[in-house]
Amino acid sequence: MEDRMELEHQAKILIVDDNQGNLFSLEIVLANEHYQIVRATSGKEALRILLKEQDFSLLLIDVNMPIMDGFETTELIRQNEKLRHIPVIFLTAYFATPEHIFRGYQTGAVDYMLKPLVPEILRAKVAIFVDLHRKNKELSIQRKKLLHFNKSLKQYSDGLIQINQELEKFAYVVSHDMQEPLRTITSYIRLLEKNLGNKLDGESKEFMDFILNASQRMRSIIIGLLEYARIGTQDETFETVDCDVVIKDVLDNLEEVIQDSGARIEVEHMPVIQGNYTLFVQLFQNLIGNAIKFRREQAPVIRISCTSTDDQDLFSVKDNGIGIEKEYEHKIFEIFQRLHNPGEYVGVGLGLAICKKIVERHHGKIWMTSEPNNGTTFSFTIQKTTEPVPEKAELQE
Secondary structure (H helix, E strand, C coil), X not given: CHHHHHHHHCCEEEEECCCHHHHHHHHHHCHHHCCEEEEECCHHHHHHHHHHCCCCCEEEEECCCCCCCXXXXXXXXXXXXXXXXXXXXXXXXXXXXXXHHHHHHXXXXXXXXXXXXXXXXXXXXXXXXXXXXXXXXXXXXHHHHHHHHHHHHHHHHHHHHHHHHHHHHHHXXXXXXXXXXXXXXXXXXXXXXXXXXXXXXXXXXXXXXXXXXXXXXXXXHXXXXXXXXXXXXXXXXXXXXXXXXXXXXXHHHCHHHHHHHCCEEEECCCCEEEECHHHHHHHHHHHHHXXXXXXXXXXXXXXXXXXXXXXXEEEEEECCCCCCCHHHCCHHHCCCCCCCCCCCCCCCCCHHHHHHHHHHHCCCCEXXXXXXXXXXXXXXXXXXXXXXXXXXXXXXX
16 A cells, blocks of 8 residues: 555656667666656557546657657647646657757657767756656645635635624614613603602612613613714715815814813824715714813813825824823723723723724724823824825815
8 A cells, every 4th residue: 555655656757669678778767766657659559548647747758650750649749738738858869850859849848858868867857857747736736725725715704794794784773773762761761750750769869860871871882883883884985085174074073072171182284085084074083082081180182193105194193191001002992992980981982993993994004002191192094095186175264
């Protein structure tokens, strides 16, 4: 069994010559090279062998043979799709003219050797083509493995995409349907408060407040989930977006919060990009809103800037707030991750997860650098498209 397996791994060489003495001489020359030598005494026999087994590393064919010479045999081999890859070396003692040598190469031979053969040269040339065949075979195996791997990877990727889409749809439907019973609970609690009025003792009123607060918090969670689930599921057309306009609209939306906190917002000149306007408003509003929310006793100072390279825009939102410990650097972008008790700061832990999803929707990355009590900088990249971006007009007051 071991000998058979070793034989199957040996390089096979087909030698074709109508002279038994020549065949024997070639076998003697190649005897110590551990090749599997197969003989054929005519072109017809060589074709019959090749049609049964195609895994030959090399063919050594004598040109001068009766009935079907080496040229004709090789021409027929080259016409077969499964055989044309096998290299052929012509051996001849008679047809050594330039015309015959040229015909040999035209037929598809890779080399032409004249008799009497020099054993060292023959062995060296055979070794080269055997090694080339072995490498081509290894390459073919690796290519098949790679194709199989790519196919499996695509199936896995398609499966993940489908699962994510189903999860997003599920989250959207569940969140949407949960709002109705929640509204019912809140309404009836308020009716109970109104109808019972002074009949409620202090403890009962406190319980009512707990229920209302919990309901409001649940409503905030549901709204956040809906916003999170919507990203990537709706028709989010990418268009030309002027980020100066985005920032202006965000600051208008946050005007009351900015005034109440005494925040100072410093904005550098923003670029025009390709993206979704609504998502960018939501992105900047979450980041600026967080910078105002997580402030120290002093008034917030928030600086919004952007640097551009040939392939991307790098945005930064920097504040002078309470900062974040380094150990939470990655956790803060996960859904429902909160670093503070609900009583300290309003929120449900979805804002930064939504920011991350929006940035990734635009094929970018988001990260933060921070130091406790010394502010935080949120940075994100947006890849540029190959489409030309039009120059933007000046904002009109």
